[in-house]
Amino acid sequence: MDDGRRTFLKSGGGVTLLALLTAAGWLDADEALAQTWNKAAFDTHSLGDTLHALGGGEPAPSRDIEFVQTPEIAENGAVVPVGVASKIPKTESIAILIEKNPNMLAAVFDVPAGTEPMISTRVKMAQTSNIYALVKADGRYYVAAKEVKVTLGGCGG
Amino acid sequence: MGEPMKIRATLTGDTTEVKVLMNHEMETGQRKDAQGQTIPAWFIQTIGATWNGKSVLSAQWGPAVAKNPFLSFRFKGGAKGDKIVVRWVDSRGDQRSDEAVIA
Numbered sequence: 001m002d003d004g005r006r007t008f009l010k011s012g013g014g015v016t017l018l019a020l021l022t023a024a025g026w027l028d029a030d031e032a033l034a035q036t037w038n039k040a041a042f043d044t045h046s047l048g049d050t051l052h053a054l055g056g057g058e059p060a061p062s063r064d065i066e067f068v069q070t071p072e073i074a075e076n077g078a079v080v081p082v083g084v085a086s087k088i089p090k091t092e093s094i095a096i097l098i099e100k101n102p103n104m105l106a107a108v109f110d111v112p113a114g115t116e117p118m119i120s121t122r123v124k125m126a127q128t129s130n131i132y133a134l135v136k137a138d139g140r141y142y143v144a145a146k147e148v149k150v151t152l153g154g155c156g157g
Numbered sequence: 158m159g160e161p162m163k164i165r166a167t168l169t170g171d172t173t174e175v176k177v178l179m180n181h182e183m184e185t186g187q188r189k190d191a192q193g194q195t196i197p198a199w200f201i202q203t204i205g206a207t208w209n210g211k212s213v214l215s216a217q218w219g220p221a222v223a224k225n226p227f228l229s230f231r232f233k234g235g236a237k238g239d240k241i242v243v244r245w246v247d248s249r250g251d252q253r254s255d256e257a258v259i260a
Contacts, residue, residue, distance in 0.1 A: 106221035112212050
């Protein structure tokens with residue numbers, strides 16, 4: 001990896017420069033991908049802060065967000081299946097937040113048109129906690145919560 | 158380069174379901190080793206999936222995604238033999254790209 005170029009990119013900073021470089025073909029797609037990680041959002045410790053970092057306001061509770069394949073009780077906090085399905089029209093992204101983890105935000109999925117607003121993955125949970133599914137649809141935010149009891153935590157040593 | 162991913166894409170009706178199993182430690186940065194030293198965080202940060210070059214999913218992950226991450230999603234369209242490419246970049250800048258054809 002060319003260190004000079006890395007430093008230049010970092011010091012160059014702005015999204016515009018990055019976009020220009022990508023457009024000019026200076027960066028391959030994978031490198032551009034690496035630049036989009038939202039560090040601020042993943043460093044937050046509360047629902048409000050996470051929303052703020054993701055660029056949203058107060059979310060409205062919604063019954064149109066469903067948890068699928070998500071257990072009531074997880075025996076092993078290191079591997080907890082979580083699936084979220086949104087029935088809200090124009091769903092753009094789905095985020096999974098775990099209230100009592102060291103950092104709340106676990107994952108954000110961007111759902112392009114044509115992709116069903118339903119994703120599933122597996123997360124780690126430090127302890128029994130609410131899981132929030134945060135959905136952005138048509139520019140607005142919606143939230144649903146489900147408590148998952150954890151018998152054995154997944155973040156410690 | 159990380160270890161290869163397992164990708165399975167299956168067509169049912171007009172919907173393609175993609176299941177991905179990645180090989181990654183997903184170290185949280187919370188654990189300590191035997192000497193009491195914190196093991197540095199090391200995890201997949203960004204994921205992108207394309208179908209015939211068109212984006213069908215992108216995601217950002219934190220260290221709370223489980224070790225050897227699993228991901229599944231569905232999109233409208235796709236035909237048998239079409240190419241699905243999934244790639245990830247981790248917090249060390251390491252990256253991996255794998256592909257599968259829709260069955």
